[in-house]
Amino acid sequence: MTLLRRCLKGIEYFHATLIFAVLIPLVCAVGYISSPEITVVFYLKCLLIVVPIILTDKAIRHFQSLFWYCLLCVLLFAMMGGAVAGFLFMADREDGATLHDMCYSVGILMETTVIFVMRFCDRIKAARRKREDPLAPEEIGFLNDPALSRIWFFVGIYVLGLCLMAKGLCDIAFFSAIVYTFLALVHEYINAAENYLNINKRTKGISKRRVYGIGFSVFFAFLVALFVGMLPAIFMTNLRHYTDIREWFGPVKLIPYENEGIMNFQGPNSGVVDRMELINGDGPPPKPSQLANAILYVIGGFCILLFLYGVFMVIRQVLRDFRNGHDDNGDVIEELEPEKRFDREEFLYRMSRRGDETEAQRIRRRYKKTIRKHRKERPAPYESPIEIETLAGLEQDEQMRALHVLYEAARYGK
Numbered sequence: 001m002t003l004l005r006r007c008l009k010g011i012e013y014f015h016a017t018l019i020f021a022v023l024i025p026l027v028c029a030v031g032y033i034s035s036p037e038i039t040v041v042f043y044l045k046c047l048l049i050v051v052p053i054i055l056t057d058k059a060i061r062h063f064q065s066l067f068w069y070c071l072l073c074v075l076l077f078a079m080m081g082g083a084v085a086g087f088l089f090m091a092d093r094e095d096g097a098t099l100h101d102m103c104y105s106v107g108i109l110m111e112t113t114v115i116f117v118m119r120f121c122d123r124i125k126a127a128r129r130k131r132e133d134p135l136a137p138e139e140i141g142f143l144n145d146p147a148l149s150r151i152w153f154f155v156g157i158y159v160l161g162l163c164l165m166a167k168g169l170c171d172i173a174f175f176s177a178i179v180y181t182f183l184a185l186v187h188e189y190i191n192a193a194e195n196y197l198n199i200n201k202r203t204k205g206i207s208k209r210r211v212y213g214i215g216f217s218v219f220f221a222f223l224v225a226l227f228v229g230m231l232p233a234i235f236m237t238n239l240r241h242y243t244d245i246r247e248w249f250g251p252v253k254l255i256p257y258e259n260e261g262i263m264n265f266q267g268p269n270s271g272v273v274d275r276m277e278l279i280n281g282d283g284p285p286p287k288p289s290q291l292a293n294a295i296l297y298v299i300g301g302f303c304i305l306l307f308l309y310g311v312f313m314v315i316r317q318v319l320r321d322f323r324n325g326h327d328d329n330g331d332v333i334e335e336l337e338p339e340k341r342f343d344r345e346e347f348l349y350r351m352s353r354r355g356d357e358t359e360a361q362r363i364r365r366r367y368k369k370t371i372r373k374h375r376k377e378r379p380a381p382y383e384s385p386i387e388i389e390t391l392a393g394l395e396q397d398e399q400m401r402a403l404h405v406l407y408e409a410a411r412y413g414k
Helices: 003-021 023-030 036-062 066-094 099-132 148-163 167-199 208-235 275-280 290-323 344-356 359-374 385-391 398-412
Strands: none
Touching: 003 023, 003 036, 003 099, 003 148, 003 167, 023 036, 023 099, 023 148, 023 167, 036 066, 036 099, 036 167, 066 099, 148 167, 167 208, 359 398, 385 398
16 A cells, blocks of 8 residues: 555544544533543543544455454454443542543444444445446445535534533534644545546656645645634634523523602512513613524624625636636637536437447447546547557556456457
8 A cells, every 4th residue: 555545544534533533522512511621531532433443444345254344343342342441440440430431431332333334334335336337436435535525514513512611522623623624635635636647647748756746835835824824713712702502591580670669659579570660761771682692693694604605606706717718829728518418308218228228338338438538539440449548548547447358348249
């Protein structure tokens, strides 16, 4: 395994670990059993979920038998249970096991079980997909698919921590979001560079080292600028304003008052507010409730997000117009439009024909589609399949080699 593949695999492990490590602090915060004084130690114990994530990934890729995978899951569950029992024993010896420790023990074992099931489902889906179409590309599961869009998960946990008055949960979600952002960006960059090199294999003038050298220099400068932009938020973490949504709908407190004498008459102090006193009284007006303030904040935040989305769409369109201008030679760069959709009747007719096509016809159609995707010009009639694949830059592609064998059998076989 090359260094880049090891880097990608490590980022995938961190991706799953950071997501699962936030769930137990969330449950503790919702149940009033969070312990802010041991946030660092507690979070380090939550990161223990990385052990089943790594071992199940290696098992699902190397074990060919369901028996060995289930045996590994049982042994791994026993090992995690032993570690949890050790933590409980140490806590019981020091200050006694608390509800906080019990929540962690149950949560880490449940997360381990969920990882077992998710790995198993990914393996079943991959086997079914390969059985239906041997040439289908590999579909990446959730545990191996870090993406920038999943930062919203940590943002939601952070907002929920603010509303639950949980400082420990906010700190965990905040710094996890920062780390996850950089990991996702590195993952996206490496995949984009590898895809570029695979598509442009026929371009012999650009070396792999040069592409990574130039690209990574610009990418590193972007990461530094992004980190500098995050520093004000990091230094202002102690200035958060917390609230507790669980107290919004509690019993409403009565307004204290005293019934003043009107026309030399003073009634009893019954504790019930008179309507005329609320209308004509000289006291300060009542403050809006926390629920009303929260609704106003939500409406204001939605308006701000809508405005930012509009600005983003305008900038995106400007960049597209700039990119689709003229090249260095003065030629107009035209964007290739996708094929127009055909009518419903023609679509149904083609689908019915595809259902009746033979295996050889299906292989021929997939071969033409693959070549057309990587080569602009149409192959000449005298070109052999090897020449066609070489000019398309697919002579070293493993999937293309498998497709080549099937195409040769379909083209020259009986």
